[in-house]
Amino acid sequence: MWLKFVVAIFFTIPLFYISMGHMMGMPLPDFINPHHNPLNFALAQLVLTIPVVIAGYKFYTVGFKALFRRSPNMDSLIAIGTSAAVIYGLYAVYKIMNGHTEYAMDLYFETAGVIIALIMLGKYLETRSKGKTSEAIKKLIGLQPKTAIVIQGKEEITIPIEEVEEGDIILVKPGEKIPVDGEVVEGRSSVDESMLTGESIPVEKNAGDKLVGASINKNGLLKFKATKVGKDTALAQIIKLVEEAQGSKAPIAKLADIISGYFVPIVIAVAVISGLLWYIIGSGLVFSLTIFISVLVIACPCALGLATPTAIMVGTGKGAELGVLIKSGAALESAYKIQTVVFDKTGTITQGKPKVTDIITKENFNQDKLLQIAATAEKGSEHPLGEAIVKGAEEKNISLLGSKEFYAIPGHGIEVKIEGDNVLLGNEKLMMNRNIEITLKKEAERLADEGKTPMFIAINENLVGIIAVADVVKENSKSAIKKLHDMGIEVAMITGDNRRTASAIAKQVDIDIVLAEVLPQDKANEVKKLQEKGKKVAMVGDGINDAPALAMADIGMAIGSGTDVAMESADIVLMKSDLLDVVTAIKLSKSTIRNIKQNLFWAFAYNTAGIPLAAGLFYALGGPLLNPMFAAAAMSMSSVSVVTNALRLRRFKN
Numbered sequence: 001m002w003l004k005f006v007v008a009i010f011f012t013i014p015l016f017y018i019s020m021g022h023m024m025g026m027p028l029p030d031f032i033n034p035h036h037n038p039l040n041f042a043l044a045q046l047v048l049t050i051p052v053v054i055a056g057y058k059f060y061t062v063g064f065k066a067l068f069r070r071s072p073n074m075d076s077l078i079a080i081g082t083s084a085a086v087i088y089g090l091y092a093v094y095k096i097m098n099g100h101t102e103y104a105m106d107l108y109f110e111t112a113g114v115i116i117a118l119i120m121l122g123k124y125l126e127t128r129s130k131g132k133t134s135e136a137i138k139k140l141i142g143l144q145p146k147t148a149i150v151i152q153g154k155e156e157i158t159i160p161i162e163e164v165e166e167g168d169i170i171l172v173k174p175g176e177k178i179p180v181d182g183e184v185v186e187g188r189s190s191v192d193e194s195m196l197t198g199e200s201i202p203v204e205k206n207a208g209d210k211l212v213g214a215s216i217n218k219n220g221l222l223k224f225k226a227t228k229v230g231k232d233t234a235l236a237q238i239i240k241l242v243e244e245a246q247g248s249k250a251p252i253a254k255l256a257d258i259i260s261g262y263f264v265p266i267v268i269a270v271a272v273i274s275g276l277l278w279y280i281i282g283s284g285l286v287f288s289l290t291i292f293i294s295v296l297v298i299a300c301p302c303a304l305g306l307a308t309p310t311a312i313m314v315g316t317g318k319g320a321e322l323g324v325l326i327k328s329g330a331a332l333e334s335a336y337k338i339q340t341v342v343f344d345k346t347g348t349i350t351q352g353k354p355k356v357t358d359i360i361t362k363e364n365f366n367q368d369k370l371l372q373i374a375a376t377a378e379k380g381s382e383h384p385l386g387e388a389i390v391k392g393a394e395e396k397n398i399s400l401l402g403s404k405e406f407y408a409i410p411g412h413g414i415e416v417k418i419e420g421d422n423v424l425l426g427n428e429k430l431m432m433n434r435n436i437e438i439t440l441k442k443e444a445e446r447l448a449d450e451g452k453t454p455m456f457i458a459i460n461e462n463l464v465g466i467i468a469v470a471d472v473v474k475e476n477s478k479s480a481i482k483k484l485h486d487m488g489i490e491v492a493m494i495t496g497d498n499r500r501t502a503s504a505i506a507k508q509v510d511i512d513i514v515l516a517e518v519l520p521q522d523k524a525n526e527v528k529k530l531q532e533k534g535k536k537v538a539m540v541g542d543g544i545n546d547a548p549a550l551a552m553a554d555i556g557m558a559i560g561s562g563t564d565v566a567m568e569s570a571d572i573v574l575m576k577s578d579l580l581d582v583v584t585a586i587k588l589s590k591s592t593i594r595n596i597k598q599n600l601f602w603a604f605a606y607n608t609a610g611i612p613l614a615a616g617l618f619y620a621l622g623g624p625l626l627n628p629m630f631a632a633a634a635m636s637m638s639s640v641s642v643v644t645n646a647l648r649l650r651r652f653k654n
Helices: 002-024 038-055 058-069 074-098 101-106 109-141 234-247 253-280 283-301 302-321 329-337 346-350 367-378 383-394 428-433 443-449 478-485 499-509 520-532 542-551 562-566 580-614 626-651
Strands: 147-152 155-160 169-174 181-186 189-193 201-205 220-228 324-326 340-343 350-360 403-409 413-418 421-426 454-458 463-475 492-496 513-515 537-541 555-560 572-574
Touching: 002 038, 002 542, 038 058, 038 074, 038 101, 038 109, 038 454, 038 572, 058 074, 074 101, 074 109, 074 253, 074 283, 074 329, 109 155, 109 220, 220 478, 253 283, 253 463, 253 580, 283 499, 283 580, 302 324, 302 329, 302 580, 302 626, 324 580, 340 346, 340 520, 340 542, 346 350, 346 492, 346 499, 350 367, 350 383, 350 443, 367 383, 367 403, 367 421, 367 454, 383 463, 421 428, 428 454, 443 463, 443 499, 478 499, 478 580, 492 499, 492 520, 499 513, 520 537, 520 542, 537 542, 537 580, 542 555, 572 580, 580 626
Parallel strands: 340 492, 340 537, 492 513, 537 555, 555 572
Antiparallel strands: 147 155, 147 169, 169 220, 181 220, 189 201, 324 572, 350 463, 403 413, 413 421, 421 454, 454 463
């Protein structure tokens, strides 16, 4: 589009100078001066107009095709207006060749050139906003590396990323970006996936864990098998997702087409009637043609055509900048209608990672000492709750003790020797099996009511305390839900967890509706039930089990950690895994729709107001006449004003 615009403007500038310069006293060489060589003057303009018309050939192919199908559009107006100018110019050249040199003053080639060049500028601005969206995504997620180290036999070969095939074994050294999506086959490391998930804490990766291309390997050597390459990687899918959003039409876009369907035939009729009336009353062919061309040009509703796409382009681009990837124009247009938001619990409202929440000790036993003993005991465990205790000690910079004779007791807990003491850590069943008196039962029940998992610790057959671990609520969950309530939106939570745990979480964040003990396959049905009550429902989830519900909802929103689901089932992807971005998406939708309606109003109002001026109504009453070229400039200004209004969306703040 830039190339087409450059071609059009490159030939239009000299064309404009030759046709209009001599009127403003600017010098022209004698061989193309209308007073000395009128034929050369006309032919020079014709030669300069042809490349401009070729650059804008799509206006003619699309415009005339639509006209012949009796569904004229904006391109039809451009095609008719510029064709009229060129055809009349050819007629003038013919007359000059036959000695009628006065026709040299009535050429309209520059009108065709200027119209096409100015509309090309509008089209370029439109496509440029598309490009900016892609740039925003690339900045957001970072570019994938250009090469990968592939292991072939005993050799390590560096190959271009394009040549990596599914099933290749790839080596990634510490500090390097992971080239493609895959699965770890050997090694252990932590990987920074913040570019995809927004989570700043690196994720531990062991054999069997999934890796995402363009994330950063922090500290270990990893060998992994490529599972998705090229256009199938998460990075490529995200870029494709936004490109699709740019090209898609929201239902409101049809409004511009409907308006054009009525508007274009009326404008053509006004142009023909105006031209004929001026000809009938004796104003001459040239003047009548000027009126005909002016009406077509001033009414050309390019601004009407730009109104929706530019707002959607800028809206999706701004969303990408803010970490909200909007999959389609339809999603952007529908999000503002949402009345109920359904959140999945684990990994969406909560972090999906257990944390130490409470430490209760008996008989003034030191809390840090209890955590040190528990973390030492769990050091050898691979259980997520055990990892949470170890991490809790690390966060408090508590050094671990020496341990030996570690035994895992499936379904109950662990037993380990720490500095000569026998330590038991596990659930109530473990304590009962070992005949240990549970003196902190009320505290344990209270913790369980709060949705936490209490773990009992006994040293040498004596209970010394409880450490509670829970999947804690994300930092912004409560404020996001409050903001949704402030917008008049109802909030529901859906989970497979038991009702007690679900209710405890719901209470913390002020949820309106709790849907607990819901099987994965039933989540979509729960969404459907809400829709059957006449509500517009958004579903926010992160897992494969949320996919049916995401697809069922009016708007599916997948948080960044649910990348596969995001690509397939969701309409909107929240890259930062932050629930405040649900509010951002809905507010951005409201702002975009408001912007589109403003654009449509001003575009249509401007076109309608300009027609009487172009038709010569004011001239008949002693006022000014609109030259086709100035009509083109004025029409272009309406397009620029619409684009400028759409660009105001870039200042959107959540």
